[in-house]
Amino acid sequence: MGEVGIVSFGHTKYGILKDDTSNLIGSVVEECLSRVEKGIEPKEIGLVITSCADDQFSNQHQTGALALRYLKNLDAEAFRVEAACSSGSLAVYLARKMLNAGYVDNVLVVGFEKMSRLPTEVATSVLIRGGSPEENRIGITQPAAYAMMAQLYMEKYGATEDDYAKVSVKNHNNALRNPWAQFHKKISVEDVKSSRLIASPIRLFHCSPISDGAAALLLSRRPRDYTDTPVYIKGMALANDTLGVFERDDPTSVAATRKAAAKAFKEANIEVKDIDFAEVHDAFTPVELMIYEDLGFAGKGEGYRLIRDGTVEFDGALPVNVSGGLKGKGHPIGATGVGMMVEIFLQLRGEADQRQLPDVEIGLAENHGGTGATSVVTILGR
Amino acid sequence: MAKLLAYSLVSIVPPPFKTEYIVGIAEDDGVRTPVRIDRSHLKNLKIGMSGTITTRETDQGEIKYFTPEEVKLEGGKVALVTGAARGIGRAIAIELAERGYDIALNDIETSTDGEETIKEIQSLGRRALFAVADVSSYSDVQKMVNMVVEKFGRIDVLVNNAGINIDRLVTNMSPLEWQKVIDVNLTGVFNCTKAVLPHMIAAGGGRIINISSQGALDGPVGQANYAAAKGGVVSFTKVIAREYAQYNILCNAVAPGCIRTRMTDSIPPGQLRERVSKIPLGRRGEPGEVAKLVAFLAEDGTYITGQLILINAGEYI
Numbered sequence: 001m002g003e004v005g006i007v008s009f010g011h012t013k014y015g016i017l018k019d020d021t022s023n024l025i026g027s028v029v030e031e032c033l034s035r036v037e038k039g040i041e042p043k044e045i046g047l048v049i050t051s052c053a054d055d056q057f058s059n060q061h062q063t064g065a066l067a068l069r070y071l072k073n074l075d076a077e078a079f080r081v082e083a084a085c086s087s088g089s090l091a092v093y094l095a096r097k098m099l100n101a102g103y104v105d106n107v108l109v110v111g112f113e114k115m116s117r118l119p120t121e122v123a124t125s126v127l128i129r130g131g132s133p134e135e136n137r138i139g140i141t142q143p144a145a146y147a148m149m150a151q152l153y154m155e156k157y158g159a160t161e162d163d164y165a166k167v168s169v170k171n172h173n174n175a176l177r178n179p180w181a182q183f184h185k186k187i188s189v190e191d192v193k194s195s196r197l198i199a200s201p202i203r204l205f206h207c208s209p210i211s212d213g214a215a216a217l218l219l220s221r222r223p224r225d226y227t228d229t230p231v232y233i234k235g236m237a238l239a240n241d242t243l244g245v246f247e248r249d250d251p252t253s254v255a256a257t258r259k260a261a262a263k264a265f266k267e268a269n270i271e272v273k274d275i276d277f278a279e280v281h282d283a284f285t286p287v288e289l290m291i292y293e294d295l296g297f298a299g300k301g302e303g304y305r306l307i308r309d310g311t312v313e314f315d316g317a318l319p320v321n322v323s324g325g326l327k328g329k330g331h332p333i334g335a336t337g338v339g340m341m342v343e344i345f346l347q348l349r350g351e352a353d354q355r356q357l358p359d360v361e362i363g364l365a366e367n368h369g370g371t372g373a374t375s376v377v378t379i380l381g382r
Numbered sequence: 383m384a385k386l387l388a389y390s391l392v393s394i395v396p397p398p399f400k401t402e403y404i405v406g407i408a409e410d411d412g413v414r415t416p417v418r419i420d421r422s423h424l425k426n427l428k429i430g431m432s433g434t435i436t437t438r439e440t441d442q443g444e445i446k447y448f449t450p451e452e453v454k455l456e457g458g459k460v461a462l463v464t465g466a467a468r469g470i471g472r473a474i475a476i477e478l479a480e481r482g483y484d485i486a487l488n489d490i491e492t493s494t495d496g497e498e499t500i501k502e503i504q505s506l507g508r509r510a511l512f513a514v515a516d517v518s519s520y521s522d523v524q525k526m527v528n529m530v531v532e533k534f535g536r537i538d539v540l541v542n543n544a545g546i547n548i549d550r551l552v553t554n555m556s557p558l559e560w561q562k563v564i565d566v567n568l569t570g571v572f573n574c575t576k577a578v579l580p581h582m583i584a585a586g587g588g589r590i591i592n593i594s595s596q597g598a599l600d601g602p603v604g605q606a607n608y609a610a611a612k613g614g615v616v617s618f619t620k621v622i623a624r625e626y627a628q629y630n631i632l633c634n635a636v637a638p639g640c641i642r643t644r645m646t647d648s649i650p651p652g653q654l655r656e657r658v659s660k661i662p663l664g665r666r667g668e669p670g671e672v673a674k675l676v677a678f679l680a681e682d683g684t685y686i687t688g689q690l691i692l693i694n695a696g697e698y699i
Contacts, residue, residue, distance in 0.1 A: 125396035135416045138445050140405045148388035200391040246407040246414045
């Protein structure tokens with residue numbers, strides 16, 4: 001049995017879209033099938049896994065079966081998975097396990113979210129469900145939970161509000177090169193620091209937006225049957241942690257990401273220095289600095305140095321979130337993890353147009369749910 | 383004793399919550415708990431500070447609260463009372479001073495009456511300063527409020543009491559006479575409220591009490607300008623209550639009836655007797671009685687906002 005490879009993709013623009021859940025799913029399924037270079041018959045796809053974070057956004061149950069309508073193969077099996085913001089990666093994780101087990105030969109993964117259906121305050125009350133019940137009850141929103149992590153990180157390690165702002169600035173700059181991105185707007189450190197307070201010290205321009213969008217990937221046990229240039233999943237791991245920030249030994253780290261990364265590196269049999277670029281979960285930009293540390297890009301308490309010295313910029317030694325990240329590209333929750341892997345697929349195949357990075361062979365995706373109760377780290381290579 | 387590990391002021395709040403609130407993580411005896419913290423503590427919060435965790439029954443069930451150890455304030459609570467040299471304003475200033483407030487006493491000019499009020503407040507052991515300003519001038523008011531905050535550090539309570547009357551039938555009232563009363567009695571309330579609000583928001587809350595009048599409701603002949611302004615104050619009060627509840631700022635209006643002040647002293651004796659005879663309690667009210675109501679709204683009244691409260695011995699029901 002060979003490595004599982006990604007052979008095709010579909011991807012909508014992220015943003016406030018007119019499409020409903022059904023249109024979003026339909027468009028990426030059809031695009032993904034039509035992009036298969038050597039062609040594929042619907043009956044060759046035995047399983048479809050959809051991912052979305054919440055039905056209140058999608059207004060639709062049984063989205064797996066809905067995807068089969070567009071696949072035009074009602075004999076395939078289909079279901080949906082959920083793990084808050086990491087739903088998309090979880091779907092890919094499960095697809096790979098099913099392929100490795102030999103259950104089917106090809107799996108179609110479809111991530112989506114239709115968030116703009118709900119008013120902002122209702123969306124906030126949906127998103128809060130990603131935290132612990134004890135936090136939910138007293139109103140610790142997602143931004144508030146990240147805010148406390150960000151506050152502690154500054155207090156403990158000497159990062160500044162400027163460092164946090166610079167992550168937002170970087171990701172907005174990167175989004176300028178991505179036609180799928182929700183924002184094509186250059187912003188300054190001052191813009192971030194003067195934007196509206198959401199949950200101190202988190203401000204509006206630290207937050208990923210409310211987004212609609214979908215992304216699909218076709219994974220295969222026999223990728224070369226469908227393309228000469230598949231992208232392989234070299235290592236992929238899932239890890240979990242407590243739902244609540246208050247329950248964690250170290251709230252300045254996403255421990256699940258740390259655990260998942262260690263497992264993924266081990267499986268891929270590579271080291272951190274082999275990673276050429278990464279897409280990480282900057283749902284709230286301060287956490288991107290902590291993720292650098294959890295992935296091993298920087299030592300503990302030193303993540304902020306990478307944004308200060310330019311390492312993680314588009315032209316730096318280890319570019320992070322060249323797609324624009326969740327902050328600039330958008331964050332249609334269930335699509336996000338799938339979309340990260342679409343970005344890495346394109347970069348590794350040299351198809352990323354104006355945002356193409358030179359000479360990249362290995363890319364990493366880090367996608368976590370809530371403040372990190374679920375984390376999936378994926379290492380992809382040619 | 384518990385320790386505060388982290389906190390955040392949540393400005394965008396999900397339902398069912400309506401107002402900004404502070405959340406945090408506190409640790410007691412090695413056990414960490416997500417907590418709420420009363421917004422009034424905002425200015426004094428520090429990571430690592432000590433406090434106690436208590437449980438409160440709320441609509442959302444039992445919620446843990448962290449209360450920081452008593453933080454010594456520079457001086458005490460501060461009230462700004464406009465038009466406080468004499469009359470109802472003076473009584474309010476003294477009543478609040480008796481309850482532990484330092485007083486910024488506003489009037490349009492310094493006066494012996496004002497100086498005496500200041501001395502009386504100081505004799506109660508409180509700080510007092512004369513804050514001269516014409517409330518109808520926003521730039522005057524802004525300077526005054528900045529001066530009060532600079533000297534006393536905060537404003538917990540604003541009492542918009544300053545008012546004038548120029549009584550005429552409308553046919554005899556000049557546009558200038560109309561405007562003058564509107565400027566002081568209505569625009570003055572806007573000016574002082576606008577200047578004080580940012581300080582209250584930053585401090586985590588406050589109380590605003592506007593002195594309206596029974597005249598806002600009962601159509602007093604000869605007081606079209608006064609009644610219109612005082613009615614405007616009631617509407618303004620309701621809007622402020624809704625706009626700033628989220629910042630823990632409570633705003634109410636008080637409508638006195640026939641109170642023994644210079645204003646009612648100037649009513650011709652025959653007319654005054656006739657008016658008093660129609661009051662169920664059969665007498666004029668004392669400024670001190672109004673002051674006690676204002677003090678209640680300033681100190682207690684934690685579940686009262688956007689209301690007009692009449693204090694008139696049943697003269698208008």
